Amino acid sequence: MKKYLPAIRDYALIILAAFIQALSLRLFFVPANLASGGVSGISQLINHFTGWPIGLMILVGNIPLFLLGWRFLGGRRFALRTATAILTYSLFTDLMLQTPLFAPNGAGTALINDLQGDIFLNSLYGAIVSGVGFGLVYRARGTSGGSDILARILNNWRGISMTQSYLVVDTAVILGAGFIFGWKQALYAMIALYVS
Secondary structure (H helix, E strand, O other), X not given: OHHHHHHHHHHHHHHHXXXXXXXXXXXXXXXXXXXXXXXXXXXXXXXXXXXXXHHHHHHHHHHHHHHHHHHHOOOHHHHHHHHXXXXXXXXXXXXXXXXXXXXXXOHHHHHXXXXXXXHHHHHHHHHHHHHHHHHHHHHOOOOOOOHHHHHHHHHHHHOOOHHHHHXXXXXXXXXXXXXXXXXXXXXXXXXXXXXX
């Protein structure tokens, strides 16, 4: 049993990280129309036009990237940890809408209403909270899916640094969101991306 404790700890951290990232998305990024970059940002854009659940779109958008990651990054550990992160993040993102925290007059709604109209604070709080989530996933030797997988593939395959890969992919999503949500939101989304 003792030899499994590090793996159990890692999976617990990944699940906690997914919850924290979903909290950041639901409390700060979505209400302020800040595209969070990567698959999550694309999912926000799809939701804006179709009303389809963001968490479901995150799951669907991650499937091809997960398959690419499995092929090029390989390994059972990668697949299990990444699948856990993607599934729990998607699930938490959509389940949060069903909880009392986000119900009318719930604590989450009160926080959202308190920050409503202050895009700077939404981007800052969202970035800090999601950054904690990313840090926990990396500490657990996992990946959060999305542009994280793409960045690792480009790093391994072409030697492109992880930061450059993130910058290119997430900037493209945020620029696309600028056409939809506005350029002020795009600027603050870039700031949030940098801070996180």
